[in-house]
Amino acid sequence: MTAMLKLTNVCKTFNPGTINEKIALNHVDLELEENDFVTVIGGNGAGKSTMLNAVAGVWPVDEGSIFIDGIDVTGLPDFKRASLIGRVFQDPMTGTAADMQIEENLALAAKRGKSRGLGWNVKAADRQMFREKLATLGLGLEDRMQTKVGLLSGGQRQALTLLMASLQRPKILLLDEHTAALDPKTAKLVLDLTKEIVEENHLTTMMVTHNMRDAIHIGNRLIMMDEGKILLDVRGEEKKQLTVEDLMKKFEAASGEEFANDQALLSK
Amino acid sequence: MGLNFGNLIGAMPGGIAQGLIWGFMALGVYITFRLLDIADLTVDGSFTTGGAVTVMLILSGVNPVLAVLAAAVAGMIAGMVTGLLHTVFDIPAILSGILTQFALYSINLAIMGMSANKGLPVDKYHLFVSSRNIPGSILTGALLILFVIAVLYWYFGTEHGSAMRATGSNPEMSKAQGININSMKVIGLALSNAFVAMSGGLLSQYQGFADINMGRGAIVIGLAAVIIGEVLGNALIGKRMNFAVRLGFVAVGGIIYYLVIVIVLWLKLDSNYLKLLTAVVVAVFLAVPNIQTKMKTSFSRAGKRSVKTTKEAN
Numbered sequence: 001m002t003a004m005l006k007l008t009n010v011c012k013t014f015n016p017g018t019i020n021e022k023i024a025l026n027h028v029d030l031e032l033e034e035n036d037f038v039t040v041i042g043g044n045g046a047g048k049s050t051m052l053n054a055v056a057g058v059w060p061v062d063e064g065s066i067f068i069d070g071i072d073v074t075g076l077p078d079f080k081r082a083s084l085i086g087r088v089f090q091d092p093m094t095g096t097a098a099d100m101q102i103e104e105n106l107a108l109a110a111k112r113g114k115s116r117g118l119g120w121n122v123k124a125a126d127r128q129m130f131r132e133k134l135a136t137l138g139l140g141l142e143d144r145m146q147t148k149v150g151l152l153s154g155g156q157r158q159a160l161t162l163l164m165a166s167l168q169r170p171k172i173l174l175l176d177e178h179t180a181a182l183d184p185k186t187a188k189l190v191l192d193l194t195k196e197i198v199e200e201n202h203l204t205t206m207m208v209t210h211n212m213r214d215a216i217h218i219g220n221r222l223i224m225m226d227e228g229k230i231l232l233d234v235r236g237e238e239k240k241q242l243t244v245e246d247l248m249k250k251f252e253a254a255s256g257e258e259f260a261n262d263q264a265l266l267s268k
Numbered sequence: 269m270g271l272n273f274g275n276l277i278g279a280m281p282g283g284i285a286q287g288l289i290w291g292f293m294a295l296g297v298y299i300t301f302r303l304l305d306i307a308d309l310t311v312d313g314s315f316t317t318g319g320a321v322t323v324m325l326i327l328s329g330v331n332p333v334l335a336v337l338a339a340a341v342a343g344m345i346a347g348m349v350t351g352l353l354h355t356v357f358d359i360p361a362i363l364s365g366i367l368t369q370f371a372l373y374s375i376n377l378a379i380m381g382m383s384a385n386k387g388l389p390v391d392k393y394h395l396f397v398s399s400r401n402i403p404g405s406i407l408t409g410a411l412l413i414l415f416v417i418a419v420l421y422w423y424f425g426t427e428h429g430s431a432m433r434a435t436g437s438n439p440e441m442s443k444a445q446g447i448n449i450n451s452m453k454v455i456g457l458a459l460s461n462a463f464v465a466m467s468g469g470l471l472s473q474y475q476g477f478a479d480i481n482m483g484r485g486a487i488v489i490g491l492a493a494v495i496i497g498e499v500l501g502n503a504l505i506g507k508r509m510n511f512a513v514r515l516g517f518v519a520v521g522g523i524i525y526y527l528v529i530v531i532v533l534w535l536k537l538d539s540n541y542l543k544l545l546t547a548v549v550v551a552v553f554l555a556v557p558n559i560q561t562k563m564k565t566s567f568s569r570a571g572k573r574s575v576k577t578t579k580e581a582n
Contacts, residue, residue, distance in 0.1 A: 056444075078443045078444065079442075079443045079446050079447055079448050079449070080446070082443070082444060082445060082446030082447075083446055085444075087444045089440070093438075094438070094440050094441060095441055095444070096438065096441055097433070097434045097437035097438040097441055097442070098437060098438065099433070099436075099437040100430070100433060100434060100437060104430060107427075107430065108430060108431065108434055108445050108447075109445055111427060111445070111446075112444075112445045112446050113445075113446035114446070116426075116427035116428045116430075116431045116447075117426070117427055117428060118423075118426045118427070118428055119426060119427055120425055120426060120427075121425060121426055121427045121429070121430035122425075164445075
């Protein structure tokens with residue numbers, strides 16, 4: 001069985017040769033099996049988001065290769081990989097087009113990575129499907145399908161982005177701290193929706209989070225990164241037994257320094 | 269030297285006819301400025317290109333309607349050049365437009381056989397629009413605009429057109445949906461400049477000549493039309509207006525702009541100040557929404573509130 005996602009020896013250095021040189025990914029190897037739900041933690045600058053961006057194809061990597069479901073995507077820019085990938089960003093404003101209606105955004109997402117022709121964007125036949133899917137969010141958006149997305153709250157936009165990312169089943173779903181910009185109550189709502197959508201569609205998922213508790217309780221596998229490397233990779237029963245204290249200890253043991261990231265400490 | 273009201277009324281139909289032609293151009297500017305979020309300065313050059321191509325083709329015996337269509341193709345190429353400079357070489361959009369516009373000055377001269385203007389003997393040809401037949405020109409212009417609005421309404425409702433709107437609204441999201449935003453920008457700029465060049469072709473037929481300077485300030489006039497139309501539309505209908513109606517108001521904005529000019533000329537103000545007036549009008553309308561925001565929240569206001577509450581506390 002081929003891995004759903006396979007990173008081999010992936011390297012990325014930002015601003016090479018300057019005083020701001022930063023080795024963001026340092027020979028990263030990673031394999032995700034189908035239906036893996038991996039949470040990714042680590043301090044600021046550890047390379048979590050960089051790894052997601054490498055998979056998404058935001059910029060070319062310096063070395064190594066990236067395969068999604070057996071397809072070598074290393075040489076493809078983001079928009080050419082989009083058919084394989086669903087993305088939800090940290091900033092709720094990033095995932096949706098504010099000037100367009102809810103149903104127009106959904107229609108754009110329904111065609112993710114496919115060729116776009118001169119047929120109507122929002123087809124009458126799709127509206128019923130959009131309405132049903134929106135209703136599952138439980139936010140009442142199904143009655144506001146012609147509302148411009150810019151009028152929605154951050155939480156509503158993030159929930160909509162999640163729905164859009166899964167509307168056309170992606171090979172891999174990338175969640176980049178997608179609840180970090182939301183208030184705790186909304187963050188929980190979006191996280192619960194995330195679990196539902198991932199389970200229902202059997203999505204292979206990578207979720208970056210700052211919240212250790214979420215990282216432990218969600219998904220079947222946990223990765224800890226530091227200085228562009230994967231320090232820790234636990235799964236199954238071992239992951240279920242983890243505690244926040246364990247994670248802190250493991251981090252200290254592996255990296256040889258104290259886990260001093262205040263955000264990580266605060267979100268225990 | 270009194271003001272004759274009859275003269276003003278007499279000048280109105282001509283103003284409306286020219287306003288329709290500028291309104292047609294404003295629809296092109298709307299595509300880049302509002303939908304793609306690019307201020308495209310190519311138009312000052314491509315408007316003249318349209319006029320030059322149209323006049324030269326008609327002089328060489330081409331049908332006036334076909335000449336305007338050829339002008340559209342010329343404008344499309346100009347827009348593509350700007351788009352490629354911007355997307356392939358990462359030159360800022362504004363600068364890309366300025367470069368193309370600058371280059372077009374030479375090209376436009378070359379099209380007109382190295383002369384600064386070319387006249388059309390209006391009696392010799394059956395022109396599409398002409399100042400000799402103002403009612404006919406108004407009818408033709410209005411029908412043309414209605415047709416273009418219908419086409420734009422359809423296109424921007426399609427999958428392809430929606431992807432272009434998404435590109436202007438949120439490039440990050442568009443890429444994540446698999447949209448090639450670079451090709452969208454090039455296509456949008458080409459489409460916009462095709463309309464602008466067609467409008468230049470219509471104006472050259474209407475006035476009976478093409479002039480190397482006929483496009484100077486076209487972008488500002490286009491923006492004026494877009495902004496006047498939007499302000500009027502929002503005032504009359506509100507912000508939740510249908511896209512076709514919105515485009516209609518943009519065209520109306522072009523007419524209103526030109527009627528204001530007719531009034532300014534009627535008042536016997538020095539027409540040399542027209543560009544100053546236009547720039548001021550556009551600057552004011554662009555500034556108003558920002559000033560309104562600043563009225564609500566600004567450091568000086570916060571400072572005054574602080575002083576006031578401190579005094580009250582003492």
